Amino acid sequence: MTGSNFLIESDKGKLLVDCGIEQGVDFAAAEVYGPFPYEAEDIDALVVTHAHLDHVGRIPKLVKDGFRGKIYMTPPTKDLAGLILRDSAGILGEEASRLGRMPLYEEQDVDTAFTLTETLDYHIEKEIAPGLSVYLRNTGHILGSASVRITDEEGTAVALTGDIGNSPSPLLPDWEPVPDANALVMESVYGDRLHDDKKTRVERLRDILSKAIAKNSTILIPAFSLERTQLMLYELSNFFSAGELPKIPVFLDSPLAIHVTEIYEKWGQTYFKPETEDEMKREGSIFEFPFLKKTLSRQQSAEIEKTPSPKIIIAGAGMSHGGRIGRWEARYLPDPTTTLFVVGYQAPGTPGRRIAEGASSVRIAGSEVRIRATIEKLEGWSAHADRAGLLRFAEASLAGSRTTTIFTAIGEPSAERFLAQRIHDYLGARAVVPDLGQTWEITKDSVSRAR
Ligand SMILES: [Zn+2]
Secondary structure (H helix, E strand, C coil), X not given: CCCCCEEEECCXXXXXXXXXXXXXXXXXXXXXXCCCCCCHHXXXXXXXXXXXXXXXXXXXXXXXXXXXXXXXXXXXXXXXXXXXXXXXXXXXXXXXHHHCCCCCCCHHHHHHHHHCEEECCCCCCEEEECCEXXXXXXXXXXXXXXXXEXXXXXXXXXXXXXXXXXXXXXXXXXXXXXXXXXXXXXXXXXXXXXXXXXXXXXXXXXXXHHHHHHCCCEEEEECCCCCHHHHHHHHHHHHXXXXXXXXXXXXXXXXXXXXXXXXXXXXXXHHCCHHHHHHHHXXXXXXXXXXXXXXXXXXXXXXXXXCCCCEEEEECCCCCCCCCHHHHHHHHCCCCCCEEXXXXXCCCCCHXXXXXXXXXEEEECCEEEECCCEEEEECCCCCCCCHHHHHHHHHHXXXXXXXXXXXXXXXXXXXXXXXXXXXXXXXXXXXXXXXXXXXXXXXXXXXXXXX
């Protein structure tokens, strides 16, 4: 899957929406290191939908290549993107020295990019390029995530959804539809799949935790640092305070996840859904509990081993493809009393995928590790709307009677086609699966292929 990157042009101005990096593949891929299909210095402005790497990962390269416009994003996205891009610069640096090549960018390039960044909140119309104004709405995907509507001087509007959330979320407000664009570009990552029910997912988490605690397990949770870790902490905190689980030590063993959680604490009081904001005001933190230990330094992390089980260790990376979880997998997977949770999608080729598929051993940091632990799969924790949610989003947006065409994008081709077909069949709307590199002309009266 390629990173999200869209160019919107009017007679006078040019702006980009997102500038992401391809994920789940070797960083050396041409899509990552190769040139942009436009001149970076010709772009007037960049709008960022949210802080995931596949939406922000190539911003420092864009700046290195000569982009000097302003970069707009919501205040939480600005904080989160700073963390994510600095983390990415570190990973790209290690990757580059292993491959003996120049890194795509370094931390100082991230700093330069942030000198160009301005925050733009939801629901404010702002002209950011000659003749082009933008308007952001919440998409309920991760903290700060936004859709972007772009309007020209004649009032013709095109909107891009960025990623659409798996609403309702316990933390974020539900996504807002986009009822006022002539053409709408929709994400379709889960365009052909359904998620498990959310009530089921919380009950299942509690049940397998309770089982694992009863057998004195060390419980390993490889988790994505952004949103999923905070959702897990929130549910754990609820279980413990409701007395639904015995109180056992929980280690958050990921510097990135610790810092992301601080940003969730900082902005949660104004960007979460109203009932969760109230909860924060009442209880202080909704992610903290007394026996949660955040192990920032390597020294603190190493000490986790001294704590007897049962205990829970949450660490990145989410598909066991790096980060600190590898150390704990090497230490605890050969132990039959261990329980490891596989949370959500595991890409082919990752250690997480092998573990999820029931392999008897897995290669971690160059050594083969025997798996005698119990492996429990958890479904339904995705931050993306499933095919039913995406269709509801399309329906709610089409209710504005202004959208003539919906493009399905940022998914696997089969998911994009499936969603487009359903939008056509169930909602009677024109739905198009665009190809990478295609140009479309959008006017008040028509949406058509250019050239
Ligand atoms: Zn995303």
